[in-house]
Amino acid sequence: xxxxxxxxxxxxxxxxxxxxxxxxxxxxxxxxxxxxxxxxxxxxxxxxxxxxxxxxxxxxxxxxxxxxxxxxxxxxxxxxxxxxxxxxxxxxxxxxxxxxxxxxxxxxxxxxxxxxxxxxxxxxxxxxxxxxxxxxxxxxxxxxxxxxxxxxxxxxxxxxxxxxxxxxxxxxxxxxxxxxxxxxxxxxxxxxxxxxxxxxxxxxxxxxxxxxxxxxxxxxxxxxxxxxxxxxxxxxxxxxxxxxxxxxxxxxxxxxxxxxxxxxxxx
Ligand code: NAD
Numbered sequence: 001x002x003x004x005x006x007x008x009x010x011x012x013x014x015x016x017x018x019x020x021x022x023x024x025x026x027x028x029x030x031x032x033x034x035x036x037x038x039x040x041x042x043x044x045x046x047x048x049x050x051x052x053x054x055x056x057x058x059x060x061x062x063x064x065x066x067x068x069x070x071x072x073x074x075x076x077x078x079x080x081x082x083x084x085x086x087x088x089x090x091x092x093x094x095x096x097x098x099x100x101x102x103x104x105x106x107x108x109x110x111x112x113x114x115x116x117x118x119x120x121x122x123x124x125x126x127x128x129x130x131x132x133x134x135x136x137x138x139x140x141x142x143x144x145x146x147x148x149x150x151x152x153x154x155x156x157x158x159x160x161x162x163x164x165x166x167x168x169x170x171x172x173x174x175x176x177x178x179x180x181x182x183x184x185x186x187x188x189x190x191x192x193x194x195x196x197x198x199x200x201x202x203x204x205x206x207x208x209x210x211x212x213x214x215x216x217x218x219x220x221x222x223x224x225x226x227x228x229x230x231x232x233x234x235x236x237x238x239x240x241x242x243x244x245x246x247x248x249x250x251x252x253x254x255x256x257x258x259x260x261x262x263x264x265x266x267x
Pocket of ligand 1: 027048
């Protein structure tokens with residue numbers, strides 16, 4: 001795996017590793033992709049629809065001396081995982097890299113549903129298709145590629161910890177993801193593979209832009225101080241740095257966990 005000379009600087013803890021980050025065209029996924037690349041991993045930057053944004057993530061990584069390539073697959077339909085891995089395999093081959101993966105980060109997700117009175121069956125199904133079924137089958141198809149000692153990291157949410165009836169169906173998808181991490185960790189431990197959830201609180205990304213800055217927001221929500229004990233809103237980097245630790249060799253003894261990354265807030 002001879003491409004590390006393109007990585008500038010000291011040895012990274014993920015040198016020689018390959019990582020897949022889903023939904024890495026923006027937001028938390030982009031920050032994770034950039035951080036894992038900074039740690040030395042070759043990063044497959046998965047995207048669903050925004051090819052230009054995904055290419056921007058790749059260019060940011062390359063500009064920083066890292067290695068990355070884009071991987072396209074629309075998640076939420078049967079066959080999505082197979083399509084994703086086919087694109088991943090092709091991207092690796094095109095880059096002249098060995099087949100296989102060391103870190104799988106299931107970050108792509110959709111969120112924020114209405115309360116139970118307003119959720120349609122179609123919305124419910126789409127939430128579960130993208131947030132639960134896609135990670136499940138991405139891992140199922142990825143297992144033949146995932147090397148021993150690898151990492152599976154599911155980006156869940158702090159909403160699994162508290163009552164959030166206004167986003168009930170979304171919270172349920174993340175609860176399912178946490179159960180996935182818990183049980184799969186036991187299955188894969190024999191191979192030295194860890195499986196964990198990282199559970200962010202409110203993070204300043206596009207999905208929260210209206211809520212954080214919109215006119216209609218409640219005064220309590222407008223106060224950044226109310227969203228964490230640090231007096232500021234969480235940033236994608238705050239999550240990416242925790243993911244980087246979980247992905248690192250130092251986290252070998254951490255598995256089956258849900259790691260709250262909420263700035264000390266309830267959410
Ligand atoms: P975002 O909307 O900015 O990014 C989500 C990414 O997933 C995008 O790149 C998008 O293209 C991709 N994606 C969504 N649906 C897809 C589909 N059907 N097919 C392919 N790609 C798809 O969101 P974000 O805030 O960066 O959130 C990332 C993850 O973190 C999500 O799983 C989200 O549930 C979770 N999370 C976010 C927050 C927060 O406050 N932002 C809090 C807790 C958990």
